[in-house]
């Protein structure tokens with residue numbers, strides 16, 4: 027499969043690593059094309075035969091049927107505006123944690139909504155899937171914590187889009203957990219925020235992960 031990642035920061039590296047490990051070709055777009063190229067080169071160095079990684083600028087065309095928005099929540103609205111028609115038939119993966127960084131005490135989204143639902147309103151013809159917001163970037167590069175594969179909680183209303191993301195997660199060596207409809211993103215974003223707030227007090231250094239065990 028071919029996947030476009032918008033953004034070339036820590037999460038683009040983590041998710042890109044897992045996608046390439048799963049045999050997917052990727053395209054990385056950043057507002058700074060040099061940053062996109064640098065990450066593409068890094069990821070391509072570990073790619074198996076037949077997997078390609080290319081780079082461009084935000085505004086360039088998208089490749090493939092899946093697009094990962096690996097940018098801060100605040101950056102999504104202009105990007106969605108720029109790509110509304112191109113994203114209309116795509117699976118759009120929302121990984122954001124819409125934290126109010128000033129207060130570090132709340133999310134910026136309305137209490138009866140989530141970043142994923144707000145993005146779905148911005149892109150009504152896209153199939154928005156919430157995933158990867160509870161997995162820290164460094165743990166995605168490793169693919170595991172203490173030898174256990176990461177759990178990636180996936181929420182979406184479109185069953186085909188959800189299945190596509192589940193397959194990508196599993197191909198990358200991670201465990202996908204079907205978290206239900208897109209509105210479960212409210213709880214997932216709360217969980218992501220809780221995980222962030224626990225790092226400093228518990229001295230976890232962003233190397234922890236949420237895992238469902240039974």
Ligand SMILES: NC(=O)c1ccc[n+]([C@@H]2O[C@H](COP(=O)([O-])OP(=O)(O)OC[C@H]3O[C@@H](n4cnc5c(N)ncnc54)[C@H](OP(=O)(O)O)[C@@H]3O)[C@@H](O)[C@H]2O)c1
Nearest residue numbers: 033034035036037096097098099101122123159161162163
């Ligand atoms: N880090 C984690 O462990 C983690 C875990 C779960 C979810 N997330 C979520 O993942 C998303 C990305 O986080 P990250 O850690 O990868 O951040 P990051 O390392 O700071 O990278 C952010 C990326 O977004 C781009 N960007 C920032 N502002 C932009 C704007 N206004 N317009 C266009 N592009 C912009 C940056 O471009 P430049 O390089 O040009 O600045 C960079 O490529 C966030 O929504 C975050 O909540 C992060």
